Amino acid sequence: MEKERDIREAIEELKQKMSEIEELKTMGAFPSKEEISFSIDKKGNIISVSNVADAHLFIGKPFLSFVDEDDRKKAFSYFIQCISGERVEGEVTIRIEGERKQIEFIASPTQKEGEIEVRGVAREKKKTTLKEFNEFLSFLPEAACITDLLGNIIVSNEIFADLIHYPISKIRNKNIFDFIDERDSPLLREQMRKSLEKNIEGWEAYIVTREEIKIPIEMNMKYMGGEFNLFLLIMKEITKRKAKEKILEEEKEEEGISISEVKTKLYSLSKLNKKLYGASHEEICKHICKWIVKRLGFDSCSLLMVENESLVPLVHEGKKREKNRYSMDEEEYAVVSAVKNGEEILISDFSESSYKKENEWSEMQVCIPIFINNKKIGALDVQSGKRHMDEDIFLIRYATSFIEKAFQMAEISSSLKTYERIIKKSVEGIYRVTMDGKLLEANPAFLKIFGLKSKEAKGIDVTDFYVNKEERKKFLSLIEKKGMVKDFEVLYKRKDGKKIICKESAWLAEEGDEKIIEGMIEDISEHVKARQDVQFYNSLLRHDIYNKNEVAMGYLGLIKNSLPENQAEIVEKALLAIAEGNKLIETVKKLERTTERELKPIEVGKVIEKVIEKYEEDARSKDMEVVYTPIEATVKANDLIEDIFSNLIRNAIEHSYGSTLEIFSKKKGDVIDIYVKDNGIGIPEENKEKIFKQGWKGKGSKGSGLGLYLVKKIVEGFGGNITIENSKEGTCFVVSLKKFGENAISHNVVGRESEFFGVRW
Structure with missing residues (x-):
């Protein structure tokens, strides 16, 4: 069923909610770097100002001395309103050191030590970008676009594109009159002219789709003056409403139904919903049930909730109801009715002909299921001893949508409280900071780690906690390059001067147009x-x-x-x-x-040549020919790289019983694969999975079982890996190492090394 709602009211409600959210954001505990907080005494002198260079130059001076002459009267008016107890917001032009700036502000009166003063926040007004217009339109629940004074479309939302069946990318720079029915164009031009001078009422028109289909719409227009000089047009498709109005008009004389009465009820319901904004879901459900009984004239209204696969009443208004006939198996709402002869009829759609034909009803019951996240949680059960018309059922369904929304908000609120509780009780420090290090939010564990109190944390620069400031630069470089840092280990300094070692994981996030860092930190000094x-x-x-x-x-x-x-x-x-x-x-x-030495560039070819020369006599004594294809590559490693190839080459000479040992390489992007391949007896298939495990030894081996395990650990410490490649004869080890260079991906994660956790942090 189409959602009926006065669009102007919806816009005003949306603007109000956005205003409240913005106010909470700007008046929050951690102001952004673009916002200035200030306080003014009742005489108009500045008491304090923060987030401004040379703030002391403002203290004690009349705030009007910084306001441009043309705006002083307006600024004084704002001040008097605020001192009189009103919250104000507006725009003024200020002049500082000869430079004029347009600022926007929010200010409220407060009491301090019995004296009234004005406190608020201000920021320089920026021109709205195309991106911001897009974000604004995406909030609107209806088709919308913004045009210039001639009707050329600057930006539109997806709902508008769907309405006219055009790709959104092809709508920009077209004119709104390209989509309006010719008969309605003169009225649109007249409305544009009127809206320049005053707010205008909405009107009905026809919009033409790409397929030249005319769709009835309700159109509202708002002139955005000031820096914009643009029109905001909001359009709501009313095809179903027009069809319903036509049916109601046809039945008007017979049924005595007034369309204006339906609109009045709809307005009443919307007004109730607005009034209940912020109330608990139980309170909302109670008022909705009362409204259905009182306003629509039903005998009773019950909210039934699912409990142990059955329905039990949560809220009830009106007369004592009979046993519920509604089945949990019903997917859609049902109208249950009984004619005079007592025959009971269950109708799954109230518009069915059988419902239309029955004129004498002794009883009526409407049950509408309530869904949250596609799960049925209950039903709204409404009963009456008389027949009600279609519009009443429509209004009940509309009212049910408010109940569903209330339960959704309650569920979200509960989840937020759970997350908040987890964050507050977490033993790990959780924080949010700006890219330049200003602390936005932190949980109690974070404050405890650094020896801070809640009041001290506001806007503190976390860079000051680093013993070595270079590690902060490395941390930022890594997080900007990869988007996150995992298990970063670094030396910090608490507020009391005590040094601690912490392990930190963090990631990049976006807040508006700014990037911020969110993360978790743990004190591992004892570990x-x-x-x-x-x-x-x-x-x-x-x-x-x-x-x-x-x-x-x-x-x-x-x-x-x-x-x-x-x-x-x-x-x-x-x-x-x-x-x-x-x-x-x-x-x-x-x-x-393997975990103690820093990696550096190593010419792997020279290392292999040195190892081959070392075992040259051993190979000759075993009648084994060593075939080496020179390798020219610089890899990321340390001097333990020699142990890798000493172990592999010595094993091949002593244990393979082969006649040839080949050593060659293949390059793959920023990785080089080095092959050590013999034509000996090979390794049994069942042992290939075991040979790199700690302590594994072949039959008859007198070794410690740590040789190949050591090789594997060294290779992995370099950020590479070692595998055995399938070969028809003999054994082929493949050592994959990362090349050293500007474009090579570094295996070393910034920070200190931690053998306690078995990896490099």
Whole structure:
């Protein structure tokens, strides 16, 4: 059913709501950098002004001394209104150091220590952009466009484009008269002329679509003067309303129905809805039910809610009702009626011929389901002992839409309260800041981390918390490049001077035309200290064991030389076992160093050539030919890169039993793939998934099982990866490394390194 509503009233309501939202925004706790807050005493002298350079130059001076002479009378009038207890908003021209600026302001009277003063916010008025016009039209629930004084369309919304069946991109620069029926064009021109001088009433006209179909519309026009000199036109399709009016006109004499009466009821319902703005959903439902009983003359009205798959009354107005006949299986509303002979009829559409033909009704029941997010939550059940006409059913359906909206708002409000509660109770600091570091909002956990009080947080510059200001620059560079930063670890300084290490994740967001940063932060100082303690004791333990092993090997070596051959062999095995233990300690040290060393440019070809030369004799002794295709590439790595290729090449020579070892490369964008391929016995398919795991060893291996695990960890520390490629014979390892260069994507995330969490932050 078409939504009937006075468009002018809808526009005024929308403007009022937008005004309230804007006021809340500008009078909020954290003003934007474009807004100036001020206070003036009852004598007209400036008490305070913020967000202005050289603010002290304004304090104690009459505010009128900064107002342009032509606007002083108007500014004085605003001041008197405000001192008299009114909230005012307007525009004035000010003059500061000879420069004239147009500002807009909101001001309210306040009491301080028994004295009245004026407080408000102001900002320089900017010219409205085409984007802002688009945003404004997108708020409107009806077809709308903005034209110049000649009717040339500057901007329109999607609803207008749908109405005339034109792509929105092709509407701009066309003239509104291209779409208005010729018979209605003279009236439109006359309305344009009148609206230049005063507000005009809406009127009906016909708009012509791309297919030359005439559609009846109700048109409203508003002249936007000042800097604009434009017309705002709002159009509402009234095809269904015209058809209904025609039917009602035909039945007017027979039924005694007045169209004006329907409009009066509709206006009454819209007025009630406006009055209930901000009320609870229970209060809204109660007033709607009262309105249906009192205004439409029904015997009773009940709001039924779903509970355990059945309907139970939440609100009831009017006479005590009989048992509800409405079924939860009904998708649309139903009219339930009984004729004089007692036969009960269920009609799913009130416009069906069977409803129209029945003239004698002893009872009538209308049930309209209520949906929230496509889920049925209840129904509005209305009963009467007489027959009601179509317009009453239409009004009930319209009233139901207000109830649905009330429940939706209640659900949204509940969700917002839940999120607010979660944010306030979160142990992690949650914040919003501008790109230049001004704090907009923060939860209690954030304030606790930095030792701040709520009042101190207003507009504070978070850059001051950084011990090293360069890290703030790196943080901003990363977030601007990628849109977010994850687990950024940095050293901060609290308000009391205490240094703390925090882990932070943040992302870019938009607020109007400005970019802001939203994020979460956690104090991990205790974790880092525990991590450092563990590293220290591990290092100390390994150092002591290594040294004691070396001493033991020295003594055993001396004993070995003086023992018979069979006993010397036993000592030799002991020496080998201790040597393996020391080798294991060296491997663990390398694993630790994979996250300790910064990455730098390394010529990978020279590293591989050095490793090949190192194992040249071993390869010759195994009758293996090493075929190397020179590699010219600079990769992001450190000196541990040599261990990667030493391990792979040594394994191929010692364990593959092949005759050829090939080493070559392929470039893929900012990545280079280096292949180490032998034609030996290969690796069984079932073991390919296991070889990179910590401690895995092949059959008969005397190693520690950390070789390929170490290789994998080093490669991943460089931001690369290592895989085994399927090969018909032998084994082919592929080492993928990122090239070093301006366009290469850096694996290093800005900030300190954290072994405690096992990754680089």
